Amino acid sequence: MARSASSRRKLGMTLFAWAIGILIFFPVLWTVLTSFKTEAEAIASPPSFLLFDWTLENYVEVQERSNYFRHFWNSVVISLGSTVLGLVIAIPAAWSMAFVPAKRTKDVLMWMLSTKMLPPVGVLIPIYLIFRNLGLLDTVGGLVIVLMLINLPIIIWMLFTYFREIPGEILEAARMDGAGLKAEIIHVLTPMAVPGIASTMLLNIILAWNEAFWTLNLTAAKAAPLTAFIASYSSPEGLFYAKLSAASTMAIAPILILGWFSQKQLVRGLTFGAVK
Amino acid sequence: MGHISLRQITKSFGDVDVIRPLDLEIRDGEFIVFVGPSGCGKSTLLRLIAGLEDVSSGTIEIDGRDATEVPPAKRGLAMVFQSYALYPHMSVRKNIAFPLKMAGLDKAEIERRVTDAARVLNLSDYLDRRPGQLSGGQRQRVAIGRAIVREPAAFLFDEPLSNLDAALRVNMRLEISELHNSLETTMIYVTHDQIEAMTMADRIVVLQAGRIEQVGTPLELYAQPRNLFVAGFIGSPKMNFIEGAEAKKHDAHTLGIRPEHMALSTTDGAWKGKVSVSEHLGSDTFLHVQTEGLGTLTARADGEFPVRHGDTVWLTPQTDKLHRFDAEGLALR
Ligand SMILES: Nc1ncnc2c1ncn2[C@@H]1O[C@H](COP(=O)(O)OP(=O)(O)O)[C@@H](O)[C@H]1O
Ligand SMILES: [Mg+2]
Numbered sequence: 001m002a003r004s005a006s007s008r009r010k011l012g013m014t015l016f017a018w019a020i021g022i023l024i025f026f027p028v029l030w031t032v033l034t035s036f037k038t039e040a041e042a043i044a045s046p047p048s049f050l051l052f053d054w055t056l057e058n059y060v061e062v063q064e065r066s067n068y069f070r071h072f073w074n075s076v077v078i079s080l081g082s083t084v085l086g087l088v089i090a091i092p093a094a095w096s097m098a099f100v101p102a103k104r105t106k107d108v109l110m111w112m113l114s115t116k117m118l119p120p121v122g123v124l125i126p127i128y129l130i131f132r133n134l135g136l137l138d139t140v141g142g143l144v145i146v147l148m149l150i151n152l153p154i155i156i157w158m159l160f161t162y163f164r165e166i167p168g169e170i171l172e173a174a175r176m177d178g179a180g181l182k183a184e185i186i187h188v189l190t191p192m193a194v195p196g197i198a199s200t201m202l203l204n205i206i207l208a209w210n211e212a213f214w215t216l217n218l219t220a221a222k223a224a225p226l227t228a229f230i231a232s233y234s235s236p237e238g239l240f241y242a243k244l245s246a247a248s249t250m251a252i253a254p255i256l257i258l259g260w261f262s263q264k265q266l267v268r269g270l271t272f273g274a275v276k
Numbered sequence: 277m278g279h280i281s282l283r284q285i286t287k288s289f290g291d292v293d294v295i296r297p298l299d300l301e302i303r304d305g306e307f308i309v310f311v312g313p314s315g316c317g318k319s320t321l322l323r324l325i326a327g328l329e330d331v332s333s334g335t336i337e338i339d340g341r342d343a344t345e346v347p348p349a350k351r352g353l354a355m356v357f358q359s360y361a362l363y364p365h366m367s368v369r370k371n372i373a374f375p376l377k378m379a380g381l382d383k384a385e386i387e388r389r390v391t392d393a394a395r396v397l398n399l400s401d402y403l404d405r406r407p408g409q410l411s412g413g414q415r416q417r418v419a420i421g422r423a424i425v426r427e428p429a430a431f432l433f434d435e436p437l438s439n440l441d442a443a444l445r446v447n448m449r450l451e452i453s454e455l456h457n458s459l460e461t462t463m464i465y466v467t468h469d470q471i472e473a474m475t476m477a478d479r480i481v482v483l484q485a486g487r488i489e490q491v492g493t494p495l496e497l498y499a500q501p502r503n504l505f506v507a508g509f510i511g512s513p514k515m516n517f518i519e520g521a522e523a524k525k526h527d528a529h530t531l532g533i534r535p536e537h538m539a540l541s542t543t544d545g546a547w548k549g550k551v552s553v554s555e556h557l558g559s560d561t562f563l564h565v566q567t568e569g570l571g572t573l574t575a576r577a578d579g580e581f582p583v584r585h586g587d588t589v590w591l592t593p594q595t596d597k598l599h600r601f602d603a604e605g606l607a608l609r
Contacts, residue, residue, distance in 0.1 A: 172328050173361035175348045177422065178378035187374070191365045 028252070035059070035245035042241040058246035066229060068250055075225035075254075077140050078215070079208035082147035083155075083201055089148075090155040091197070097156075098163035099171075109160065112153040120150070120213050131218055138220045146218065147208045155204055162196025195265070202262050209255045226251035277339045278430035278462030279304045280325060285334030287320055287486075294320045295486045297334070302430075302464065307456050310466045311473040311509070312483035318466045321483070322432050325464065327351050338429060349378075354423035355432040358439065360415045362407035368394075368418050369403040375426040393421040413444045420455070430462035437472065449476060470510055474498070482506050504605035507532050513562060515599070516573045523600075528608060532599035535562065535576040538591045542583065545590025549573065551583050565589060 034042050036054045062068065097105045127146065128137075136142030166189070174188045212227040219228055230251050233244040259266065280302040287295040294317045302308050310318045323329040325336060327348035335344045343351055354375070362371050372393055376386045394400045397417040407415055416436060423431055433452070437445045453476050456463050467473055473480050474494045482489040482497065482505070490502040494510075501507035507515050515532045523531040539545065540563070549567035561577045575591055583589060600608040 167359065167361065169357045169359050169361040170363065172348075173355070173357060173422075174363075174374075175328065176326060176353065176355040177375035178349045178426070179374075180349055183378060188363060192363075 031245045032249050033245075034242055035249045037242050037245075039240060039242045042245070058242045059250070062233075062243055062246045062250065066232060066247075068229065071224060071226045071229040071251075072254065074140055074223055075209055075227075075251075078143045078147060078223075078225050079205045081140070081144035082151065082208045083204045085144060086148045086152050086155045086204060087197065087201060090152060090159055090200075094156050094159035094163055098160050098166075099168075109157065112156060116153050124217060127214075128217065137218060138223045140223045143215060143218060143223055143225070146214050147211055150211065150214065151204050151207055154207070155200055158200045158203070159196060162200070163193060165196075166192050198265055202258070202266055206255055206259060277304055278302075278428075279339050280430060280462065280464075281337040282325070283335045283337070285324060285336060286332045287317075287324055287329060288332045293486060295324065295332075298486075298488055300481065300488065300491070302462060305460045305462055307453075307463045307465065307476060307478045309473040309477035309480050310464065310483055311470055311480055312468065312489075313509075314468055316483045317486040318468070318483055319434055320486075322355075322434055322464060322466050326353055326355050326432055352429040353432055354426060354428035354430075355434070356416075356419045356423050356436045358435045360407070360419040360439075362415060362418055362422075364407055367404050367406060368399060368410070368421075371407065371418055372399075372421045372425055375422060379426060389425045390421075393425045396424075397421050412440050413448065416440065416448060420452075424455070424459065428461070430464060433463065433465040435467055436465075437467075438469075452476065471512060474510070480510075482509060484509075500607070500609075501532075501599065502607055504530060504532070504601050507599055507601070507607070513574045513576075518570050518573075520569075522570055526598065526600055528600035529603040530601040530605070532601065533573075533593045533597065535574040537594045537597035538573075538575045539594070540575055540577045540581060541590045541592070542587070543590070545592040547573070547591045547593075549589060549591065551585055551587045551589055554583055554585065563589065565591060567591070 033049070035058055036056070037048075037052050038055060038057070041048065041052050097109065131137045131142055134142075136145075170188060170192070171184060174184045179187065209225075210227070212231075215225050215227045216231055219225070230244065230247045233240055233247050280300075282298060282300040282302075284297045284299060285295060286293065286297050298321070310321060312318055320329060324331050327343070327346060331344060335342055337343060338346075338351060338353075363374065366374065369390055372390045373386050376389060381389075390403070391400075394403055397420060399414065399417055399421060402410060402414060402418075407418065410418065416439075419436070436452075437448050440448060449472060452463075452465075456476075465472075465476060477494055479491060479493055480497055481491050484505055489509075490497060490506045492500075497506060497510045501510060501515075504517070508517070511534055513535050515534050518531040518533070519529065523529060547567050547570055549565035549570075551563050552566045552572065553564040555562040555564075556579070559579050561579060561581045561583075563575045563577060563581075563583060565573050565575055567573055573591060575589075577583070602608055
């Protein structure tokens with residue numbers, strides 16, 4: 001009796017999880033499907049789900065009208081650049097806060113997080129003016145810096161949480177075993193910290209890749225990444241659903257593929273504290 | 277060699293004095309146990325010796341050399357932590373080899389020593405596993421293996437058995453004692469368990485609130501506790517304490533008598549009482565006796581002593597086993 005009740009419960013949970021999963025995935029699926037329709041079919045009502053004339057013309061046209069690869073390359077440089085730069089700053093910061101905390105460390109961490117609570121639009125004008133005066137508007141370098149700063153609090157928080165999970169006794173054991181600071185960092189700390197750093201890096205690449213507020217507002221043509229590439233298809237002359245979908249599909253494909261292959265590392269990273 | 281001298285060492289965290297001025301000589305080859313209630317400063321004292329904490333004042337000498345400012349890596353001591361503190365990303369073999377690698381030994385010598393240690397500790401079949409794939413007892417052995425390979429001047433153990441279940445704890449206790457007998461290296465062992473202290477130590481250091489209450493062999497502490505604290509801490513079940521008129525009769529403020537030092541009778545004796553609880557362990561019976569005017573006393577009888585809850589019994593202390601204490605709690609001799 002009890003067993004069937006619990007298996008029914010499990011079934012319920014499974015169905016619920018699937019429902020949520022489909023709910024989240026459906027817009028992505030719909031976008032991909034729409035990208036293979038003609039503009040007329042894309043706005044047809046009632047919409048057709050799979051039974052339409054599949055076509056690649058949107059992709060051809062999108063590639064003719066705008067340079068996908070230039071935007072793609074900008075996205076790569078911006079997301080990788082801001083992530084690497086962020087890690088360079090965040091690793092020592094998180095390190096010292098985790099291993100040699102001071103009285104105000106908690107406050108500093110809270111302060112960093114609090115900057116994420118400010119709506120970005122609140123600092124748009126000052127940042128825009130700073131960028132204009134420094135000649136950083138529409139430059140890849142400028143975006144690398146802004147996105148690094150935007151995500152820095154999250155990087156530091158994530159790394160801090162990972163580093164704190166490394167038991168102090170293991171570092172002390174290394175010291176007792178005759179390891180100096182250098183050997184301790186090379187043989188013990190780094191191997192234990194690498195999984196956490198890798199997950200942080202992946203997550204941050206994804207965040208930077210998808211960031212749309214600053215990338216849209218601070219670029220025009222030269223430095224525009226894929227977000228701007230998508231946005232260019234919602235133009236004042238009218239919406240082109242099918243082409244917009246094709247552009248979106250091309251923009252999200254690289255990051256979806258990256259996410260797919262690093263799934264294990266991402267999940268492991270995000271549940272690090274939970275599965276000791 | 278492993279002769280360690282502590283001279284007037286103190287340790288404060290902020291304005292909390294955790295170790296009060298403390299002197300101690302630990303002889304070469306000795307098995308010394310720091311025992312005391314939780315929070316009394318045992319771990320701190322061990323970590324001071326290890327160099328993982330800096331002393332606030334005083335000096336530490338290891339084999340005649342001032343080691344007070346020497347970093348832990350250079351003191352030549354090995355430590356076994358309560359959490360084992362194994363390197364989770366290394367195999368058992370690499371864990372045990374790590375201190376040898378740090379010492380810069382050549383590959384063949386490392387391999388030889390690791391193999392030896394693994395054989396002694398029954399770890400030969402597990403050398404290629406990760407610590408995460410081992411049981412608690414095996415992890416404990418790896419931690420010990422990592423400590424013994426480099427032939428340190430002394431071993432430091434911080435409550436190494438407290439994460440093991442009771443049966444395993446008894447086994448490991450024996451194994452560590454055997455290890456000490458065969459290595460003849462100084463061992464400093466921290467525990468809050470007075471039974472571990474009594475069974476393993478050459479000498480016991482009883483600590484309370486950062487102070488040494490008494491240093492001595494297990495039997496010295498048992499037979500001649502210096503004060504009420506040591507008298508109550510060493511021995512199981514605890515010594516009975518009696519105050520008031522009965523103590524006055526013996527010119528003492530407090531009288532102490534161990535449960536095993538009273539004769540029991542169902543017919544006559546010195547102190548009369550009623551049995552409130554009787555615990556039959558088979559080999560022994562422990563009686564909690566509600567006496568007239570002396571409070572509740574614990575007494576040990578042999579396994580077959582025929583009493584039950586509510587029975588009347590008489591207790592007669594062995595006069596030469598009475599402990600007398602003054603108003604400050606110090607033993608009167
Ligand atoms: N790093 C520290 N900072 C502040 N107080 C500490 C620190 N380490 C230990 N203490 C305090 O010192 C006292 C003794 O601790 P410890 O040596 O761990 O006791 P024991 O090992 O005997 O249980 C405790 O009151 C503890 O709170
Ligand atoms: Mg302790």
